[in-house]
């Protein structure tokens with residue numbers, strides 16, 4: 001695939017009018033997440049050597065680099081040109097052959113038609129405003145029967161906790177779990193800086209099923225209150 005830059009303006013209305021929310025906080029985000037692992041790694045196939053993979057909403061490419069170091073041929077897309085600038089800077093000093101594209105995951109405009117063996121989306125579906133469109137992209141760009149792994153901020157737990165656990169807030173306590181939509185925690189973390197789309201767990205699972213995937217495995221990496229929800233799926237044939 002020829003690496004080219006494709007940018008789209010997808011945000012408007014109450015969510016802001018910039019190309020990407022992360023453009024404004026890119027340097028902060030890179031620093032803030034420097035020591036983080038990639039949650040989706042827990043559900044990646046053991047052998048990635050030679051697989052053509054898409055890292056969807058790759059941010060500054062932390063997981064893309066893990067995939068490439070495991071021998072995968074990686075294309076990585078994100079809406080934030082500022083985060084991608086960090087990724088390409090790393091690529092220029094530590095060449096792994098990753099193809100970074102500034103592109104919208106809710107379309108396939110950026111895709112050259114060459115299908116992927118697998119798609120991974122680490123901690124980003126809650127950042128993507130049109131979940132169904134992003135899942136249709138995953139479905140369209142995969143080889144028949146290809147795999148899809150994703151991790152989420154665990155959608156089941158509210159903000160406003162008393163600090164006795166390390167829970168990450170997914171929804172505002174005054175609105176309730178069933179009230180889906182955009183919100184910001186107002187805290188110092190990622191969700192205070194950029195906000196998030198709250199969706200019920202069932203909304204995510206039903207959307208993935210409707211996009212033509214079967215679930216293979218779920219995981220909730222250990223903590224007192226689960227912070228992450230991870231799933232591995234396979235495209236139905």
Ligand SMILES: C[S@@+](CC[C@H](N)C(=O)[O-])C[C@H]1O[C@@H](n2cnc3c(N)ncnc32)[C@H](O)[C@@H]1O
Pocket residue numbers: 010020021022033038056057058059060061062063077078079080083103104105106121122123124127128129190
């Ligand atoms: C929490 S960050 C996760 C980034 C990266 N996957 C990681 O693990 O660090 C969410 C990312 O989703 C990206 N994003 C949001 N909407 C997008 C869209 N429609 N298309 C592509 N990327 C998008 C943001 O720019 C941001 O980089």
